[in-house]
Amino acid sequence: MSPALSEFVTTAHSPATDPHLHVWGWEIPVYLFLGGFTAGIMVLSGWALWRGRRNARSHPTFSLASSGLFMLALATISLGMLALFLDLAHKPYVWRLYLTMKPWSPMSWGSWILLLVYPVLVAAVLLEPPHRLVRLLPAIGPLSQRLADDMRVRRGLGFVSMATGIGLGIYTGILLSALGARPLWSSGLLGPLFLASGLSSSAAFAHWASPEPDERRQMAWLDNLFLVIELGLIGMLLIGLASSTEAHAEAARLVLGGPYTAVFWVGVVGLGIVVPLVIQSLAVTHRIIHTPIAPILVMLGGLALRFVIVSAGQISHWPRLS
Amino acid sequence: MARLGMVIDTRRCVGCMDCVVACKTENSTPEGMNRDWITCATRGRFPHLSMTIRSERCNHCDEPPCVTCCPTGASHVHEWGGVVLVAKEECIGCKACLASCPYDARYVNPDGYADKCTFCIHRVEKGQDPACVSVCPTRCMYFGDLDLPESEVSRLLASRKHHAVLPEAGTKPRIFYLE
Numbered sequence: 001m002s003p004a005l006s007e008f009v010t011t012a013h014s015p016a017t018d019p020h021l022h023v024w025g026w027e028i029p030v031y032l033f034l035g036g037f038t039a040g041i042m043v044l045s046g047w048a049l050w051r052g053r054r055n056a057r058s059h060p061t062f063s064l065a066s067s068g069l070f071m072l073a074l075a076t077i078s079l080g081m082l083a084l085f086l087d088l089a090h091k092p093y094v095w096r097l098y099l100t101m102k103p104w105s106p107m108s109w110g111s112w113i114l115l116l117v118y119p120v121l122v123a124a125v126l127l128e129p130p131h132r133l134v135r136l137l138p139a140i141g142p143l144s145q146r147l148a149d150d151m152r153v154r155r156g157l158g159f160v161s162m163a164t165g166i167g168l169g170i171y172t173g174i175l176l177s178a179l180g181a182r183p184l185w186s187s188g189l190l191g192p193l194f195l196a197s198g199l200s201s202s203a204a205f206a207h208w209a210s211p212e213p214d215e216r217r218q219m220a221w222l223d224n225l226f227l228v229i230e231l232g233l234i235g236m237l238l239i240g241l242a243s244s245t246e247a248h249a250e251a252a253r254l255v256l257g258g259p260y261t262a263v264f265w266v267g268v269v270g271l272g273i274v275v276p277l278v279i280q281s282l283a284v285t286h287r288i289i290h291t292p293i294a295p296i297l298v299m300l301g302g303l304a305l306r307f308v309i310v311s312a313g314q315i316s317h318w319p320r321l322s
Numbered sequence: 323m324a325r326l327g328m329v330i331d332t333r334r335c336v337g338c339m340d341c342v343v344a345c346k347t348e349n350s351t352p353e354g355m356n357r358d359w360i361t362c363a364t365r366g367r368f369p370h371l372s373m374t375i376r377s378e379r380c381n382h383c384d385e386p387p388c389v390t391c392c393p394t395g396a397s398h399v400h401e402w403g404g405v406v407l408v409a410k411e412e413c414i415g416c417k418a419c420l421a422s423c424p425y426d427a428r429y430v431n432p433d434g435y436a437d438k439c440t441f442c443i444h445r446v447e448k449g450q451d452p453a454c455v456s457v458c459p460t461r462c463m464y465f466g467d468l469d470l471p472e473s474e475v476s477r478l479l480a481s482r483k484h485h486a487v488l489p490e491a492g493t494k495p496r497i498f499y500l501e
């Protein structure tokens with residue numbers, strides 16, 4: 001008996017959608033990673049501010065709640081927004097984002113969250129402004145002193161920073177999951193997953209860069225927790241997709257035997273989550289010393305996660321033969 | 323308010339692509355990009371094969387995800403006829419609408435904005451049919467108000483077996499194919 005035939009031919013030939021959607025290149029994964037990383041810093045440092053932590057050193061550092069970390073967050077979110085801007089096909093009209101508020105469009109409320117991120121980060125930097133900035137703008141000195149001494153301001157700013165960071169982190173995932181035409185993205189778990197990944201990347205960075213030994217140990221523990229959560233969310237995401245409609249199961253197969261299997265399981269899960277989890281577990285139990293290897297792997301894994309999800313998501317589609 | 327839609331008789335369509343050429347001519351679509359196209363699906367087991375030819379385009383869905391996800395409101399539902407349109411001067415070219423469309427009906431115009439079938443709204447507002455409908459040599463395409471019981475499209479849908487493309491995507495498409 002001859003094999004069953006199921007053939008679909010189209011004359012559309014759109015460069016953006018044939019043979020599959022490919023509208024987003026490196027810019028969007030980079031933006032999603034930097035947005036998540038910034039969100040993680042805002043949550044962790046916001047938490048430290050809320051707890052009333054002060055930087056013990058006289059110069060900016062990368063310890064939690066320090067101006068160095070908040071300035072880094074300003075840099076990473078700005079780079080992320082630059083990547084996002086580079087992706088736009090109609091760049092001169094970008095200001096249109098801020099003429100309207102579309103509550104059902106994650107991209108719309110995300111753009112407003114991004115606008116809120118800046119004043120929060122600037123206010124946090126002002127709590128402990130770098131000396132060079134105070135020399136340039138002497139008026140900042142007394143203002144910062146007043147802000148830094150007021151516990152209500154510190155705690156309030158810490159709370160706002162955490163809330164904005166959680167919103168930003170979740171938004172980077174919801175941005176994709178709202179696009180139901182791409183089955184791989186069609187899961188509410190992408191928001192929590194990208195938030196967990198952002199928290200993990202920022203905790204890894206603090207583990208690596210903080211000058212405080214206690215804080216480094218604390219961040220390694222916390223990063224391990226975020227990595228375990230991330231692993232659980234990835235598992236739930238794949239189970240959810242694989243047990244859903246044929247289109248969703250087909251999307252899950254992209255990383256379960258399909259073209260993204262190796263990069264996902266080796267790059268994202270293996271080198272980005274499991275290996276650093278083992279290394280950091282050994283470090284926090286004093287069996288090996290803390291090194292930058294695990295934090296760097298975690299951050300690269302976070303970036304790889306965005307690349308795989310964005311790229312594979314564009315390949316996933318509803319069956320054309322319907 | 324009218325609810326414009328299209329009915330296409332797959333028994334008559336021969337895939338001649340006159341509709342594609344008419345659309346390109348009428349709307350001056352950029353080279354290499356089309357607002358409508360022909361699909362040909364072949365199924366079965368030799369020698370018992372069946373082939374379905376469809377003229378496809380934006381489905382002007384009742385629940386258009388491209389409009390929902392648009393962050394600026396550039397993608398919108400026209401007040402007359404419920405036609406889904408793009409205001410190019412409001413589009414930032416974020417391409418979320420391209421990613422949200424299960425029919426892959428949109429493209430990015432070389433000028434940077436998202437573009438797609440408009441049901442030839444400029445012709446329809448003058449009482450004419452869309453260009454693709456008006457040139458079809460087999461008369462397989464019908465256009466009209468789906469909410470008007472006496473319209474030709476409503477009568478065809480009431481009397482003939484039909485289907486839409488990807489109804490499972492939940493967008494409530496407004497182009498129907500007679501079987």
